[in-house]
Amino acid sequence: MAAGFLQRERIIAPPGWSRWLIPPAALSIHLAIGQAYAWSVFKAPLEKGLGISGVESALPFTLGIIMLGISAAVFGTRVDANGPRWAMFVSSCCFVSGFLISALGLWLGQYWLVVVGYGFVGGIGLGIGYISPVSTLIKWFPDRPGLATGIAIMGFGGGALIASPLTSQLLAAFGGTGDSPDVHGIAQTFLVMGLIYAVFMSVGWLLIRVPAEGWRPAGWDPSMGRQSAMITRSHVSARNAIKTPQFWLLWVVLCFNVTAGIGILERANPIFIDFFRNSTPAEVLAAAAVGFVSILSLANSLGRLLWSSVSDYLGRKNMYRIYLGVGALLYLTLTLTTNSNRVVFLLCSILILSFYGAGFATVPAYLRDLFGTYQVGAIHGRLLTAWSTAGVLGPLIVNAVADAQIAAGVQGPGRYTPAFMVMIVLLVIGFISNELIRPVNEKYHEPAAAEAGAKTGVQA
Template sequence: MSSIAKPDDKTGSPPFFSKQATVARPGFSRWMVPPAALAVHLCIGQAYAFSVFNGPLTKIIGITQSAPDDWSLTTLGWIFSLAIVFLGLSAAFAGKWLEHVGPRRTMFTAACCFGGGFIVSAIGVWTHQIWLLYLGYGVIGGIGLGLGYVSPVSTLIRWFPDRRGMATGMAIMGFGGGAMIAAPLSVALMNHFKSATSAGVAETFVVLGIAYFISMTIGSLAIRVPPADWKPAGWTPPATTTTKMITRNHVHIDQALKTPQFYLIWLVLFLNVTAGIGILGQASVMIQESFKSTVTAAAAAGFVGLLSLFNMGGRFIWASSSDWLGRKNTYFIFFVLGAVLYYFVPTFAQAGNIALFVLSYCVILSMYGGGFATVPAYLADMFGTAFVGGIHGRLLTAWAAAGVAGPVLVNYIRAYEVAHGVAKADAYTLTVHLMAVLLVIGFICNLLVKRVDDKHHMTEAQLAAEK
């Protein structure tokens, strides 16, 4: 399907939201693109701060304490899981559409869905209908997350072919850092709107929905794509190397699904995300239960914000480092170091050592974020850049699956442990040790990744026909 838009009958120029209307003019600086990506990713990164709403949402009726008809944590946990599921599904199905219509229309659609999802969720809180929160933040907001997530990635890879890791780090860095802003902001807004009859959650949802819609719309208007066959001045594509496995060929989006490399990298992402996302989704509650007499709700929100900072920084630092370490070696570090830290975290909690507990999770979350930022460059190295946006979108089904597996493991194992007499402070030990095992399995999957066989590569004629 051709991606060239028909000119507007009245003006002779392509429609405003078409891909052709976003092609950069001569002299455009590629460094103007990362801020546009960040305007979107800093907003949708709020998903990582959703745990600050879990406590107040269990007290919507009781206000100061949970009432019999209030929602439980296990019921609320599905909101975050649904959002991640629909993030992955929308990213997978929108891959080809993104390549056809371009990033501007995709990013604006994301703004409508993500902002609108907050408004629907606010109505759900006011009417105390959990299905509206599932629909609003989970489904509609999740679609906004997926569209907003993949929109800038392939664009930045094309603008920065000389530094793919750094480019994807910039594109995805904001998603990890969004919670650093959203966590304290959400707590402040809830405290501002809180009254004798309201926990302040619904009003906070409305404010956030409007603010995020405006910011994401600005990002969609600022985004630009490079002209066809554009290259940085003086840059020559590197020769294929054995250590970094960077190909100069291209694999079609549909053909990529016929390679073992796609599914091995899918498992690598799935296991890395599962090992982090469940803990991240319950970070605020977890640290308060692990250090019940020491950590307040405000301090827990600060912990969530700190994790967000490392999540964000790790995306840029680890992805940039992968440009010289190689993507495969970078993931080896994630899996080995992550497994060791997960194994020792319960020991730190039992010893009452908050500093080592927090530091361990900060490092883990830096690698968790780094895994997200490194994987698009990993895909570009393996399958080429022609269809990396669509391939990346399909790979994010691993995130959708992990969005269910991670929180379910954490929430339900915790509930089982507590129900059988385990103290809340010790209820996460089995879970985090299981996470260490998952990372060991991820190490093995990454070890098995090899070059894509030549039979999957497109010919010059096939590539030209697709363009």
């Protein structure tokens, strides 16, 4: 009975169901799993409380991002087949279990359980939870797919805005802060956060619905929508999608766009300090750097909604021309101006991070344009392996270059400008890859039976 409650057939929306109830359901999942971006709040307490290094304290987050891509790729087809309630329920169970296992590990003094719990088990929840709301929203908003995916993925980017203060307050309440934090207090924080997210995420899988067969928005005529050779009316399966050059070109586009953004995001605080150490009083610099990180987090979140919504009018390919081409010029500006103008530095950084977030939000609609709605969740899941790769590649480039420059005695912006030049090259490669994307060859299209099933998301 429980399994039946989770299946797609049980959540077909009745007549009159408002599609605007679906974005809150999606947000309840994405705002929760977006907590991953707030992992840095745990880093200092864990390092001081357990006596571990910065590399060790980053392991749960790194493994979580890797598992996000792997689980999205592995379980993507099953997510499409079983429906969003099943997927969101499984995501909730895995993500919450990650917190509970971590709490147990810290209570017992076994840090490896934190890595396994938060990183491996929780990371599976990240991947499954990430793709399911997105593919469902695309089906509910065929008239505005960019807006729909932007709403959901904005939640993932904004999750840290909720999780950061919540984590800080709980750590302080349980004695998990200071120079000698109580490890049991950190464990209690994980426990309480797990319970909070269990309730919060339940709203999503209880509320979610899929449209009935033949449903379309009132007054919407597909033939009157935006026409483009890049927007297909056919459908491609996940199995065939990975055989197309379009999939792998888009994989490169997403990977290098994410690499360029996550590199600066991961090391934002020290980058700001090194750029303006000589022009800002020490007592102001630390607070300004914290503010800089918050501004970038906000740009990351808002860019997902703003730019992906614009893509409904300008087209997905044109938007990636902006993300990649303008992004390369912004990095070039940072490299040439260094610390000479704080306003220029701030504007460039904000735009780079807004393009970083927008890349995530726009890519599901790009996939829908190229491959149709049939198994788009599974295709999206496979594409997210590009994120896993970039999650390692971006920080590795920036940190390796910075460490080498520091070892060589380089001070200030010079510690990062070589890495920025690498980012420019990657963005140019991504720009070229985007230019090479063409409509998918008809030989990869599904037969009529599959196309009919795609109207309701039912697999042929």
